[in-house]
Amino acid sequence: MAIRTIEVRERVMARNDALAATVREQLAAHDVPAFNLVSSPGAGKTALLERTLATVGEELCISVITGDVQTDNDAVRLAAHTDRIGSAVITGGACHLDALQIQSALEAIDLDATGLLFIENVGNLVCPANWDLGEQGKIVLFSVTEGEDKPLKYPAMFERASHVVMTKTDLLAHVPFDIELAIANARRVNPDLEVLRVSSLDGSGLADWFDFLRRSVARARVHVNAG
Amino acid sequence: MAIRTIEVRERVMARNDALAATVREQLAAHDVPAFNLVSSPGAGKTALLERTLATVGEELCISVITGDVQTDNDAVRLAAHTDRIGSAVITGGACHLDALQIQSALEAIDLDATGLLFIENVGNLVCPANWDLGEQGKIVLFSVTEGEDKPLKYPAMFERASHVVMTKTDLLAHVPFDIELAIANARRVNPDLEVLRVSSLDGSGLADWFDFLRRSVARARVHVNAG
Numbered sequence: 250m251a252i253r254t255i256e257v258r259e260r261v262m263a264r265n266d267a268l269a270a271t272v273r274e275q276l277a278a279h280d281v282p283a284f285n286l287v288s289s290p291g292a293g294k295t296a297l298l299e300r301t302l303a304t305v306g307e308e309l310c311i312s313v314i315t316g317d318v319q320t321d322n323d324a325v326r327l328a329a330h331t332d333r334i335g336s337a338v339i340t341g342g343a344c345h346l347d348a349l350q351i352q353s354a355l356e357a358i359d360l361d362a363t364g365l366l367f368i369e370n371v372g373n374l375v376c377p378a379n380w381d382l383g384e385q386g387k388i389v390l391f392s393v394t395e396g397e398d399k400p401l402k403y404p405a406m407f408e409r410a411s412h413v414v415m416t417k418t419d420l421l422a423h424v425p426f427d428i429e430l431a432i433a434n435a436r437r438v439n440p441d442l443e444v445l446r447v448s449s450l451d452g453s454g455l456a457d458w459f460d461f462l463r464r465s466v467a468r469a470r471v472h473v474n475a476g
Numbered sequence: 477m478a479i480r481t482i483e484v485r486e487r488v489m490a491r492n493d494a495l496a497a498t499v500r501e502q503l504a505a506h507d508v509p510a511f512n513l514v515s516s517p518g519a520g521k522t523a524l525l526e527r528t529l530a531t532v533g534e535e536l537c538i539s540v541i542t543g544d545v546q547t548d549n550d551a552v553r554l555a556a557h558t559d560r561i562g563s564a565v566i567t568g569g570a571c572h573l574d575a576l577q578i579q580s581a582l583e584a585i586d587l588d589a590t591g592l593l594f595i596e597n598v599g600n601l602v603c604p605a606n607w608d609l610g611e612q613g614k615i616v617l618f619s620v621t622e623g624e625d626k627p628l629k630y631p632a633m634f635e636r637a638s639h640v641v642m643t644k645t646d647l648l649a650h651v652p653f654d655i656e657l658a659i660a661n662a663r664r665v666n667p668d669l670e671v672l673r674v675s676s677l678d679g680s681g682l683a684d685w686f687d688f689l690r691r692s693v694a695r696a697r698v699h700v701n702a703g
Contacts, residue, residue: 290516290601290630291622318602318632322625342632344571344602372629374517375545375571375600394621394644395518398549402599403517405545405569417621423650425677450652 265380268348272355272383279360280469283368285382287406288390289399290372293416295323296449297390297458298367302330305459309466310364314338314354316346316371323369333363345376348383364466378405385465386411393417394424397431400438407438412445414458419448492607495575499582499610506587507696510595512609514633515617516626517599520643522550523676524617524685525594529557532686536693537591541565541581543573543598550596560590572603575610591693605632612692613638620644621651624658627665634665639672641685646675 276283286294295315302311311331315323316338324337336354338346351368358366368384370377378387387410391399394417400407407413413435415428428446435442445461447454503510513521522542529538538558542550543565551564563581565573578595585593595611597604605614614637618626621644627634634640640662642655655673662669672688674681 289518289599290626291619295623317629320625320629322629342602344600371602372516373571373600373602375569375598376603392518392621394619394647396522398547399517402544402547402549420621420647420650423647 262379265348268352269381269383272348272351275355275360276366276383276385279363281360281363281366282465282469283366283382283384284465285368285370285377285384285387286390287370287374287377287387287410288372288416289374289392289395292372292390292392292395293449294369294372294390295326297414297416297447298327298369299330300449300452300455301367301458301462302327304455305462306331306333309462310362311367311462312358312360312363312365313367313369314346314351314358315369316340316350318342318344318371333358340371344371344373345380346370346382347380351382364469365462374399374403374406378403378409388412388414390414390416391431391435393421393426393428393431395426397427397434399431400435404438407435407442410439410442412443412461415444415446417448417450418446418453419451489606492575495579496608496610499575499578502579502582503587503593503610503612506590508587508590508593509692509696510593510609510611511692512595512597512604512611512614513617514597514601514604514614514637515599515643516601516619516622519599519617519619519622520676521596521599521617522553524641524643524674525554525596526557527676527679527682528594528685528689529554531682532689533558533560536689537589538594538689539585539587539590539592540594540596541573541578541585542596543567543577545569545571545598560585567598571598571600572607573597573609574607578609591696592689601626601630601633605630605636615639615641617641617643618658618662620648620653620655620658622653624654624661626658627662631665634662634669637666637669639670639688642671642673644675644677645673645680646678 321337
């Protein structure tokens with residue numbers, strides 16, 4: 250029976266990958282870079298998006314798809330900062346978003362008026378690692394209140410991410426957390442990881458984060474001009 | 477295809493529930509209360525177990541089964557505090573422990589010499605909620621660095637838990653976290669939840685936690701005498 254489960258799962262995953270490819274083409278046709286934000290529950294995805302929408306939401310024409318197991322709380326929090334919310338996906342118990350949900354959510358988003366898309370995944374360091382959503386890159390948020398060994402314990406997520414954002418750095422003075430060790434562990438798993446450090450509470454590091462987003466949008470626009 | 481997936485999953489879950497019943501009988505025959513510790517990654521399960529083993533590990537004859545996706549780091553951390561470690565289960569990518577893993581892990585544990593069993597689940601607020609491990613109760617750890625709405629966003633876990641332990645209370649002065657609101661949200665989901673508050677760092681609240689464990693062991697022993 251274990252084998253049958255795996256067979257079915259592989260067929261579901263293959264179908265997801267095909268849908269993700271379609272989503273990726275759709276986003277590329279509109280030159281919209283899309284980032285899949287993943288982390289533990291409570292690592293600060295929504296707080297970072299709140300600061301991001303408030304500061305560069307209009308400048309960069311940011312749209313957001315939020316995914317949650319049961320509520321649309323995150324979408325409601327973000328709605329205070331933008332009119333561009335695309336969709337709140339309530340997964341009804343599922344532990345990750347999938348490409349079919351993103352394809353459906355995109356129907357509510359005007360991609361011609363979108364410069365950058367965030368997909369806020371379900372808070373979970375395990376399952377979302379395996380589900381391609383058609384994104385340009387996965388960005389994993391890693392809070393300084395977690396353990397330094399999280400990248401070693403959840404390596405798939407860190408292997409498949411392009412960026413790690415160390416969050417809640419304002420708490421570094423109050424927690425026994427060695428941020429350099431944490432980053433070294435992340436790079437042991439994935440030497441190509443780009444690292445950012447932010448506090449959505451005191452604002453430190455956010456300028457670098459916004460610059461990264463501006464560069465991502467500019468790169469997509471260069472592609473438009475070149476095409 | 478979605479329907480086929482569910483059919484297979486239901487058969488797997490039914491098999492898990494049958495195995496969990498066997499585990500529960502085995503633990504009851506030895507009058508060992510077992511607690512399934514669940515939480516987000518980094519909420520402090522291992523830190524709480526370290527303090528617990530160091531202080532009442534010998535007194536209460538505590539054994540531990542640790543589950544992790546990829547490493548045995550947690551078991552190594554705990555091994556410094558006790559000789560009683562039963563088993564480190566590496567799930568190899570799975571996002572939760574299951575009853576078959578617990579049944580196998582128990583083969584390495586002397587239940588006659590065990591007064592209390594902890595099962596430290598994979599850090600994940602979604603999937604472990606659905607998998608009965610044969611435990612007496614699920615204890616969900618909820619860190620004050622997470623959002624107050626976690627119980628509303630991950631209700632299955634809080635519904636199925638008997639206790640919630642608010643962790644990292646030493647950080648309350650440094651985070652915008654309303655602990656009374658968080659507890660109220662947890663009780664909205666599950667009015668029967670017992671609530672404890674601890675800091676494994678400064679030790680506050682640990683005396684209440686140890687008393688709860690002592691009562692759980694004493695209740696099991698009364699059962700022995702009555703039998």
